Amino acid sequence: MLKNKLLIFIAFMVILQVVVSLVGLGSDLNVGVNPETGNFSVWNTPNDNTIQKQILTEFQPDQYLADNGGEGKVLGSTSLYNLYAKFSSAPLGMGKLLFMLLVVDLLLLIGAILVVKTSGFIPGKWQLIWEGIYEFFEDLVVDSLGKERINFLPYIATIFLFILTCNILGVIPGLSEPTRNLNVPLGMGIIANVVVHFMMIKVKGAWGYVKGYAEPMFFLTPLNVIGEASKVVSISFRLFGNILGGSIICVVISNLTKFIVFPMFLSGFFGIFIGIIQAFVFTMLSLSYLSAGIVED
Amino acid sequence: MIDPGIIKMSAYVAAGIAVGAASLATGIGSGYIAGGAVESMERQPQINERLFRAMLIGQAASQTGAILALVIGLLLLFGGFDNPAGGWYRVAALMGSGISIGLGSIGSGYGAGATGGQTCVAMGRVPDKNATLLGNMLIGQALSQSVTIYALLISLMLLYSTPLQPEGLATGAIVLKSVALLASGICIGFGSIGSGLGIGELAGKSNMAIAKIGKGEMGIMRVMFIGSAVTQSTAIYALIVSFLLMFVL
Numbered sequence: 001m002l003k004n005k006l007l008i009f010i011a012f013m014v015i016l017q018v019v020v021s022l023v024g025l026g027s028d029l030n031v032g033v034n035p036e037t038g039n040f041s042v043w044n045t046p047n048d049n050t051i052q053k054q055i056l057t058e059f060q061p062d063q064y065l066a067d068n069g070g071e072g073k074v075l076g077s078t079s080l081y082n083l084y085a086k087f088s089s090a091p092l093g094m095g096k097l098l099f100m101l102l103v104v105d106l107l108l109l110i111g112a113i114l115v116v117k118t119s120g121f122i123p124g125k126w127q128l129i130w131e132g133i134y135e136f137f138e139d140l141v142v143d144s145l146g147k148e149r150i151n152f153l154p155y156i157a158t159i160f161l162f163i164l165t166c167n168i169l170g171v172i173p174g175l176s177e178p179t180r181n182l183n184v185p186l187g188m189g190i191i192a193n194v195v196v197h198f199m200m201i202k203v204k205g206a207w208g209y210v211k212g213y214a215e216p217m218f219f220l221t222p223l224n225v226i227g228e229a230s231k232v233v234s235i236s237f238r239l240f241g242n243i244l245g246g247s248i249i250c251v252v253i254s255n256l257t258k259f260i261v262f263p264m265f266l267s268g269f270f271g272i273f274i275g276i277i278q279a280f281v282f283t284m285l286s287l288s289y290l291s292a293g294i295v296e297d
Numbered sequence: 298m299i300d301p302g303i304i305k306m307s308a309y310v311a312a313g314i315a316v317g318a319a320s321l322a323t324g325i326g327s328g329y330i331a332g333g334a335v336e337s338m339e340r341q342p343q344i345n346e347r348l349f350r351a352m353l354i355g356q357a358a359s360q361t362g363a364i365l366a367l368v369i370g371l372l373l374l375f376g377g378f379d380n381p382a383g384g385w386y387r388v389a390a391l392m393g394s395g396i397s398i399g400l401g402s403i404g405s406g407y408g409a410g411a412t413g414g415q416t417c418v419a420m421g422r423v424p425d426k427n428a429t430l431l432g433n434m435l436i437g438q439a440l441s442q443s444v445t446i447y448a449l450l451i452s453l454m455l456l457y458s459t460p461l462q463p464e465g466l467a468t469g470a471i472v473l474k475s476v477a478l479l480a481s482g483i484c485i486g487f488g489s490i491g492s493g494l495g496i497g498e499l500a501g502k503s504n505m506a507i508a509k510i511g512k513g514e515m516g517i518m519r520v521m522f523i524g525s526a527v528t529q530s531t532a533i534y535a536l537i538v539s540f541l542l543m544f545v546l
Contacts, residue, residue, distance in 0.1 A: 051375040052375055052376065052377035055372075055375060055376060055377075056377065140432075143429070144515070216523075220527075223527075223530050223533075224526075226530075226533055226537075227526045227529065227530070227533070230443075230447075230529070230533055230536075233446070233447070233450065234443035234446050234447070237446045237449065237450055238361075238439060238442065238443065238446050241365050241368075241446060241449050242361060242364070242365075244368070245364050245365055245367070245368035246364075248368050248371060248372065249364070249367065249368060249371065252371045252375060273357060274357065277354065277357065277358055277435070280435065281358075281435050281436070281439045284432055284435060284436050284439075285436060285439055288436055288518065288522065291515070291518075292518070292519050292522045292523075295515060
């Protein structure tokens with residue numbers, strides 16, 4: 001077993017060295033129609049990537065294009081950008097975000113189809129995994145909201161699976177996490193808080209809801225209102241800050257180490273470990289806000 | 298117009314303050330979690346693996362504040378802040394953003410550590426409630442980090458949305474506005490220390506209470522939520538004053 005792992009590791013290192021020597025440290029690998037010869041080929045172009053430029057193209061592509069007068073290499077390559085500009089005049093950051101959200105939707109759809117296909121009367125290996133995930137959320141919802149509010153299960157599970165898929169997407173090279181764009185976490189935070197307030201009005205009645213702001217004492221009302229508003233900020237900026245922070249650290253460290261070996265573990269740590277923890281924290285916080293709002297003793 | 302070197306100098310000092318101050322408390326907090334885990338392992342040797350996993354998760358979550366400070370530090374170092382058009386406003390804003398996230402991470406670094414440490418001790422007391430306690434620990438750490446998120450918000454705003462210094466302004470006006478920008482970072486930085494510490498202790502104590510009493514978890518959690526909301530209010534005051542300093546004065 002150890003021998004196999006060692007062999008895989010050595011093969012990986014050899015492939016890595018081959019790729020590095022093929023690509024060269026100071027140049028980019030391009031695949032497509034070579035503009036000089038007109039043939040379909042693989043060729044290298046020298047790059048002058050500094051860390052500043054990398055951060056700018058990665059996180060503010062529209063700012064980068066504006067600085068360079070609409071020219072330049074974003075989305076990883078010039079030809080991809082030209083293709084994008086042919087179809088759409090929308091800001092590049094938004095196009096990228098929508099594309100990544102579509103990828104996430106596609107992945108979730110494939111997952112849903114897989115669940116249906118692999119489930120049956122006799123449970124197999126996969127069905128055990130799906131049922132384990134389902135039971136985990138069922139226990140979570142029943143524990144905090146009670147047995148009669150089990151109908152919140154699809155909502156809670158959807159939040160978790162969507163954010164988890166978004167966070168893990170950044171591990172795949174070339175794709176970026178939709179959650180690193182503030183619009184997505186802010187939207188999720190607003191959804192989570194609107195659901196809480198809607199359910200509070202439904203359960204306590206309009207007067208009971210308004211009276212809840214004057215507790216425990218009436219002069220704390222402004223504080224309660226600001227506290228409710230700051231919940232949206234804190235829940236969404238937590239997700240946003242963690243995911244954006246992870247990807248910035250990955251970009252900077254990758255540049256410092258010339259993209260050799262270390263960034264893989266780093267993006268594994270930030271993408272998978274921190275991604276799972278933050279998705280779980282977001283889900284637990286929306287569930288706890290809900291249960292603190294509507295569950296009576 | 299000023300020398301771009303001055304802006305860069307300010308950015309370097311700010312990056313040093315941000316990462317240095319944030320590492321200080323996070324180190325203490327992570328050690329606290331490890332200490333709690335060791336205590337529990339001695340008490341319950343048969344759940345060693347679970348405790349070890351809980352320790353690692355808790356430490357990773359308690360380092361969120363330091364990671365955010367590291368991000369601001371890296372942005373300050375490599376983000377390309379040498380445009381001389383910003384003037385002295387930009388110098389003060391960069392310094393303020395480093396101070397804000399650096400000081401702002403102190404409270405949550407120690408607070409989240411206290412939550413994790415006490416949760417590890419609580420896990421040793423009641424091994425059959427480990428999953429609940431782990432979930433509560435993550436919630437408590439997240440609550441104690443929300444004040445650090447406010448500091449991050451102010452930091453990012455100071456980095457990216459400060460006004461440019463107008464031409465031909467009197468020296469006094471420039472100094473006044475620059476000091477206001479610096480002070481907004483200092484305000485949220487100091488304001489979030491206490492809240493982060495307090496909420497972390499609160500979450501740790503409530504987990505201990507769940508372990509000791511063994512019933513009424515929902516009630517304890519609700520009191521914890523209300524308590525943390527009230528504890529947070531001082532940080533919210535600091536946030537409001539920071540916004541006033543940044544945009545109104």
